[in-house]
Amino acid sequence: MLKNYLKIAWRSLRKRPLYACINILGLFAGIAFVLLIGAYVWQEYHVNRSLKNADNQYILTSKWTDQNMGPDFVSLGPPAAILKETYPHLVANYYRWDGIRSVVVKENTKLREGIQIGDPSLLDQFGFELLQGDASTVFNEPFSLVITEEKAIKYFGKVQVVGETVAIENFSGALQDFKITGVLADLNENSISYINDAYNGFFIAKNSSQFFDRADFDNWELPIFLSYVELQPSVTPKDLEQPLRNILNDHASEGTRNNLTIVPVKLTDYYLNKNSGLVKRMLYTLGFIGLFIIGMAIINFINIAVSFSSDRMREIGIRKVLGGKKKQLVFQFLAESIILVSIATFLAVGAYPFLGGLFEQVIGKEIIPLSAFPGYFIAIPFFIALTIGLVAGVYPAFILSALQPIQSLKGKLQISSKTIFVRKLLVGFQFTLALVVLIAAFLITKQIDFFFEKDLGYQKEYLVSAATPRDWTEDGVKKMITIRNEFETLPEVSNASLSYEIPNGNNGFQLQLYRSDASSESKVVSQGMMIDENYLDTYQIPLLAGAVFEKGVPNADAVLINEQAVKSLGFESPEMAIGKQLKNVNQEEPLTVVGVIGNIHFESLHTPIKPQVYVDVKAALYYRYFTFKLRPGNMQGQLAMIKSKWQELMPNAPFKFDFFDETLATLYTNELQLRKASYSASVLAFIIVLLGVFGLVSLSIQKRIKEIGVRKVLGASKRNISQLFVKEFAVVMVFAIVFAIPLSYYIITLWLQNYVYKITIGFSAFFWGILIVAGTSLMLIFIQTLKASNNKVIDNLKTE
Amino acid sequence: MLLQLNNIFKWVKTGGQQTFLLKDINFNVEEGEFISIMGPSGSGKTTLLNVIGMLDGFNEGEYNFMDESVHDLKEKHRADLYKRYIGFVFQSYHLLDELTVQENLEMPLLYKKLKGSERKAMVADMLDRFNIVGKKDLFPTQLSGGQQQLVGIARALISNPKLILADEPTGNLNSSQGEEIMGIFKELNEEGVTIIQVTHSEKNAEYGTRTINLLDGRMV
Ligand SMILES: Nc1ncnc2c1ncn2[C@@H]1O[C@H](COP(=O)(O)OP(=O)(O)OP(=O)(O)O)[C@@H](O)[C@H]1O
């Protein structure tokens, strides 16, 4: 019986290839996209889920009374260890790490890499799989190193590298050999070796930490470590609340004690919820887009199926007259729709590897190959084919099978005005959504352009930054200053500057400042920056009052502050601030304001400009970047010159530079992805709308073919005929536009609330969105009908 | 002279073979004539009428309509000719089912870009003349065949054509309905409208002033 239904359905589809193709194409686009989104969502939900005892793994996050006091994903070193020691019934294990970036050397390969210095419990606690080496002993000896498969191949071209050595540089520029004791199988994304989109491929235990002078996990004033605990079975984070409070009260300084709460967050939740739920929001957004696309495809299917059915009225009538039951007719239609959806699904699965590549660019992340899914996922395409087939087929099936036999025999679909209304409503819905997506894409683009075009307070043109080697000593700084001066002598370089920060959102330390003549209650949390005396000239930041740091001598107590700090500290004007003394909480010596500089956007435009305090790099002794201001001209040539100078001055340091547009792009990765995503969605929505319009217009023409002939005989021109159809759809479009404008306005307003600095929404995005969607659709209708009315009149009239 | 056909040939190629539908057709039509085209089924009557009405093309010969060569006419110009000079009446009426009687009548006027008030007056006039005022808001499917054909003729006449082309206008009607229609044609002809009709019936042909007989696409 079933076979019979399928056979007849298949035949009837083959008789109408255009109908079948349009439907398959629309469904294919929808299903392919939904598959990709589904795979991505699944993958994101699995971050941290493949860890050993994943349900018991927690990260210790920091909740500060003032957000500016420190980021939330890092914490103090000691509490995790004390927890395990004092409360072994609560905490089974702990792991902490300190991340550094340094140069790894193997013969001629010299690259800056992310290195993780941590407790030796790494492998044991999380169950990371070793391809080579013995998990229980890898970190026994100092200067042992575990690397990932990927890095092994990068440096050695093979995986069997246990026993080999590489050298790693410390911040004084000294090299030390490390022996490789283990090779990790490539890690799935997780929140232990991936943090904030940077991932580490080199793992060292704290028994080597002295060489780097880092990973001081016992320090109570350094809330900079990633810290994880594995809870005993059936222990909840609530059970840790009091112990953590007690630990802080017993050991931490007053400032820390009063302002910090340590909050354990389950790792499986942590990834999705971090950055105030950014990942989760992304997944919801994508899920919504997926539903929308598949919804559109289904709507098209329903529309076209009902429309094209007038072709089949006679068939339906005959079937009925011959005693076909309503139920059988319904099954017949469902069989057809399931066949169509199955073909589309099959194609979509086949296209996954190709479309996956495109999708990766949109999402900015690798998407797992089909082969990496669990075996039972093979059922999903069947499930999709069946569900969508039923959902899409059921409405047309019932509409058509409920027809009176006499209507059907006449070959005429007596479409009630209600049905027509429903159909137009559906097309209108498509138009609306396509408009909304496109308008949103335009406005997202506008906001992103705004990121890059807004006056940031400094001039990013011709600016190039490059990471320096590190020797954070007095001699080290002196040497760097000399090198900086060397660079400035190059004709290609108009200015060069040495600093710890560049305006990429990452600042080194926070200061809590108050005026010496006021109480410490009035303290202002400010971002601390370490710069040299060339910084302002290089970045072309205006000096509003006072002077920059003196050349040559370290200015230990002198600071520059920005305009915002002037305001926050309550000085009446920049000039009034000059020479005034500021005090930092927990520090005896006062600082003296020697200069006031303009505000710059140091962070992304999500956040307002904060009070900033600039100290002299010569006194602070911390630095990370050279920034070069090039002269206008041949960039490639200039960079080549800088590179050769660099290699001459610092033969051991790799030269890797970034233009400032690239630096800014890292601040707006999510927005850039969102833009790509919204354009992809627009293209997809657009295709589906056009397919929908195409299908409906073909039907309309087919239905009115005789009418076209008659009208022509009565004097209608081709234009008159086209107008007939255009008018029919124009009404629907007008309604769609009326709905789309407020809807997209609302959505974008909501989105823009994420930003402190934002565009005015304006009028042009709406104008262009409407023009493109409506214009293209009307054009399609026009061309299609023009072709139809090109027929010889007599051919139209013959069609009875 | 209204129209002139000289040595008109029309053929189709089927499977490499040339089949002639019209062979060497020659005749002139003066204004005010009432011509009947007769012949057995398949002899080419409809084909000829469609050529005269410019609904279909021809392959060879010359056709002048009001001193213009139809061969050289552009599509747009042809539409103009329909609008101004020619009205069609079809055997199967070809009314638009979605439009009411009134709207069907109004349609040709829309394409002549007449004002709304003028159109109303002309439609009302036609409804009155054909005695179908009571039916003006009905849809074609709600009318009998004879009534539909009345509407078809009314529609053909509403734009004041010089020439009416009718392909078996009574073919689907009973004899009394047929007589009524032929009576109307006669009246129209007496008012000066030129009529060319295709018919199978000797009786209907007698209403005309002249008969053209076709056999196998050739005038006899
Ligand atoms: N496009 C075409 N291709 C092939 N043959 C055609 C074509 N159009 C018409 N014919 C043939 O030409 C012949 C004349 O057709 P036409 O319709 O003019 O006949 P008719 O005299 O009107 O007949 P009837 O009285 O049955 O209406 C017929 O044999 C028909 O099959």
Ligand SMILES: [Mg+2]
């Ligand atoms: Mg005929």
